[in-house]
Amino acid sequence: MTILQFLLWSLLKVAVVTVVMLVGVAYTVLLERKLVGRIQNRWGPSRVGPFGLLQPLVDGAKNFLKEDIIPTGVYRPLYLMAPIIALGCALISIAVVPFGETNVGPGGLVKPGELNFFQISDVNIGLLVILGVTSISVYGIALAGWSSNSKYSLLGALRSSAQMVSYELALGLSLVGVVLRSGTLNLRVIVEQQSTQGMLTWNLFGGMQFVAFFIYLTAAYAETNRSPFDLPEAESELTGGYHTEYSSMKFAMFFMAEYANMITVGCVATLLFLGGWTSPFGDLIPPPQNIFVHALFPIFWFVLKVFSFLFLYVWVRGTLPRFRYDQLMNFGWRYLMPLAIVNIVATSLWLAYR
């Protein structure tokens, strides 16, 4: 493959993934509004289009048309840069996520290694890249709060950056068990190692990584500033948290970043614990012969698994009350992190014993 071909294919893949991701973000917002509505025994958006399905379009148009207010006291360069950092980091980390097999079609229409059809870039340290980008995304929120020059924003940003830095530790440590089991940081290889016996060889069930999965989920909720850890934007105390002074599209960018992060976290959980794009029934269902069905079947499982994570996210948001800030920090440092370390030790002992 020449460098020009590589460039064109990469651009195409980036464009497709970005569009799919943004549409996914828009419809995750709708999913959240609908589901929270049902949980609270009301309809949620139902007027625009059938079942309210066109609501995201209208919301987007509304956000674009709103007046863009920049308060006088802000530190302009950082104030303008913060939403871009937040959204940029949220969208970058999807670049290393594999969505499906490399060899498309039963006979291998595209040979492995020649063209990675369902992944933008297959890097050896995919997991670390995701963790690194997540750790950079703290700056979006921290700078937004600081540059807004408002007490609510600053408090929200301080809470948020402390929370993200603290829970990043638990998040990273919870993944070590999986990495120990598979012996690689390459996301594609991690998935392929889980795919041999369907559900039985997933890291969650076959690998006995229940504890790690629980820690990962909890830390991921905190990392994406989602309920029950949505202290940075606790509207009862901080009016809006780090984005109090933002309006119009800049405000929307923070929310797009949050939902994009939710999707990425769901993707990572799917890849590491739930066997990625592989079928949960293993070889019980014979692989379909039709080339398009064969290519799209893995995508179906992947989307289904990520969707179930998003569903869980919204369910948790609709059910659990918010933590108090000291409880949040105690929980992260005193329970989750020691638990994650115990999990690492137990997994290593098990691997050494086996």
Next chain:
Amino acid sequence: MHLILFIVFAGFCLAGAINLLLQSHPINSALSLIVVMTSLAVLYLMLGAEFLAAAQVIVYAGAIMVLFTFVIMLLNAGREDRTLGSRAAGRVGFPAVVAVLAVIATMILHAHGLGVARLSDGITTTEELSAVLFTKLLLPFEVTSVLILIAILGAVALASRGNGDQERTGGR
């Protein structure tokens, strides 16, 4: 290709470093330092040290610099003042830095037996790195870990001493 990327990111790195010195507001300096660190990570990546690059971003840009910005935000440090002392430090400091760097550079250039690293497609995988780190270099590695542990314990001891107006135990 490698050369173009190298020039671009080395340029970023230098620009960030110079900007760090020229900015008078601490948060701009901190952000320039982040630029320096991330472009260094890219340079590591081009030398084939992928784990090092990731660790650089996660540890330095993602954790340590977050704490830096955190402190700047909390203390609300303002612009720095140019005093006689800072001007004198600038006058003496730059030649001194140049002299020290020149000495280090000549030492490195004259030293023998140093390995070569070049921009290449070859990649040192995490497995190879850890094999070296945990067999050949185990003692230095563990000593460094103990050193960091001592630093953590020292920080905890200093923090728990308090000012007397808060209780010693319980709570955060």
